Amino acid sequence: MGVFLKRFSITDRACLFAEYMLENKATVRATALQFGFSKSTVHKDLTVRLKEINGALYKEVSALLDENLKVRHIRGGNATKQKYTECKKAWLKKTYT
Numbered sequence: 001m002g003v004f005l006k007r008f009s010i011t012d013r014a015c016l017f018a019e020y021m022l023e024n025k026a027t028v029r030a031t032a033l034q035f036g037f038s039k040s041t042v043h044k045d046l047t048v049r050l051k052e053i054n055g056a057l058y059k060e061v062s063a064l065l066d067e068n069l070k071v072r073h074i075r076g077g078n079a080t081k082q083k084y085t086e087c088k089k090a091w092l093k094k095t096y097t
Contacts, residue, residue, distance in 0.1 A: 011053050014045040018054075018061045021046070027068050 008016070021031050032042040046065065050058045 010045065010049060014049045014053055015057065017042055017045050018050055018057050021064055022057075022060055025064065028065070 017031055017035065020026060020034065021028075024030070026034070028039050028043050028046070032039045035042070046058075046061050050061060
């Protein structure tokens with residue numbers, strides 16, 4: 001999908017990233033993965049370029065980015081917990097079968 005988007009202008013791309021993030025409550029990483037761009041490209045489009053293009057959309061995206069920043073440590077803790085829970089299940093299955 002990234003090759004397809006490279007044909008669009010940077011302004012269109014920034015708006016597309018913003019709309020996707022708002023519709024899906026996505027993170028910068030998830031948006032970058034969805035469209036095949038780097039996290040730094042998506043972040044710059046959303047924080048620098050979008051501010052110049054569409055102020056109202058920028059404010060909404062900025063609020064979502066702030067919310068994602070506030071809960072980042074919780075997501076990381078949950079991911080770590082899930083990782084070790086799966087490791088424990090695999091170890092128990094291997095040990096007792």
